[in-house]
Amino acid sequence: MLSSAATSIIVVLIVFFLFMEGAGVFTKKPIEDGFLLAVSPSNPVKKLEPSQIKDIFDQKITNWKEVGGKDEPIVLFRTSDISTYYTDEELGENFEFFPAKINELISKQPGIIAFFSDKYKAENFSGRELEINKIKVFEFLSGEEWFPTAQPIAQMGVKPLIYGTLWVSLGAILIALPIGLAAAIFLSEIARKKVRNLVKPLIELLAGIPSVVYGFFGLVVIVPLIQSTFNLPVGETGLAGSVVLAIMALPTIITLSEDAMRNTPRAMKEASLALGASQWQTIYKVVIPHSASGITAGAILGIGRAIGETMAVLMVTGNAAVIPHTLLEPVRTIPATIAAELGEAPNGGLHYEALFALGCILFIITFGINLLVELVSSKQKHKKH
């Protein structure tokens, strides 16, 4: 009682911390610390959306009137562009004249948008620093590009990652559930005792293998197999992730379903058989309904593992942060993203907080699925009695 209360409190605290950190991504300016965007003082545009800035630097927007300014072509300026305007001598040996020159450039060029480091900002800076709107939750969720280290503006669209996660998990469940159920039925209803006593411990053993090992297995066996079977340029695809996850989820699904099936009272099975039902009819009409809750539990834990699983998936899915159209494309999942990027994201920075926000999304997805399954299975139980 006390310990379960303590566990609950700790879980709530962790979740709270996760959401606190994750929320930072929506309160910070989506530009790298120590950098700024500046425009000519004569430019009437004061504020831009992150997506507009991206389009400007991608040259999809080329005129200021498209973002509410004057009819004036946009001139892009990054620090490295300085050499097209000034010679090395003019900038000085240690770039000591850099700030002054940028200042000059900005006042000379009415259409300029300049992205450069704080340290090159002159004392008597004459340009105007552009205000950037914060990332909105909606943009975060619906953005289609995940490129958190992009310059000048980080791209924090998590849609490809959410899709990647859901596709891979769904694929894994679609593969694992039928196979797991079939194996459980075989073990509990069909196999002889000797076979079961041999096979069951083996399956339980599989659950203890570290996921990296499954990842290697996937990389060496499944990835090439998928590549040659579907004639793909690369085998690292969502499907490879699904297959590896399915293999990892199988022991849980089989063990729990089999236990539940074997708990079906013998009297119930005999009653069915004594009425002339075949073994399959008995399995279908008596054993499976009776073990429905055990099977759902196995599926929940299986899905849970699939969605949260990191290493094995990271190794075989190709990790391209693009919205997948089929399972035969490289995809990137949320856990894989967090694991791969957290180490290189500066502590407390925007990227870092975006990864926490990803963690929140993962939490919400897992929680939602568990809730759904719980609802469905409790409804089923209700129907039965």
Place this chain on the structure above:
Amino acid sequence: MHKIETKNVNFFYGENHALHDISLAMKANTITALIGPSGCGKSTYLRLLNRMNDLIDGTRLEGEILIDGENIYDKNTNAYDLRKNVGMVFQKPNPFPKSIFENVAYGLKVNGITDKAVIEERVHTSIQQVALWDEVKDKLKKSAFELSGGQQQRLCIARALAVQPSVLLMDEPTSALDPISTSKIEELLFELKNKYTIVIVTHNMQQAARASDNTAFFYMGRLIEMDKTKTIFTKPNQKQTEDYITGRFG
């Protein structure tokens, strides 16, 4: 012709020789009681008659069992068809976790009957046959678990009758019931005798004496004797039978 004939049956659970050279015969529309001390093989014998022991690993049968003149262990006999003809009622009421109606309809549905009118008609008739209709007619959709133990057992009998067997096997069907439920089921046996051949295992001597036409006494896997119930309970041929009936052992 006899309805059920058992010829020199030996039965083994692995190494355990559970039945020794059993030969007996039962006429149609009679009630045969199987009596004997615990572990003597009554249930084993009963379960041979609908091939329920097939489900147990490592069992072996020698000899022949004929029902309606056909060897039920013949390669060509389908165990599922056999079980439709030879219904079984178990010691503990074991309704399915389904509604009262669905319990009785189960056997019909697994046997491929899909016509709703037929199913409904047979369910109603079967429930009436076991004198349960008045008690459950208003709650056919309710769970079978809401019935009392005695009602559940009658429901299980109705469930067996619904598939229209000609033989009914009962393994201590009243041992888990109170005296009133028990006497209801015994009355029921008299009714059912007209249509079915009944084999009933019982530990209750009065029940065997009251309800059956013939009685077979088993002891340590052997059939000691089988005769008219009256004869067995008044002047049995074998000393062992007399000892058992008079309560000197078992």
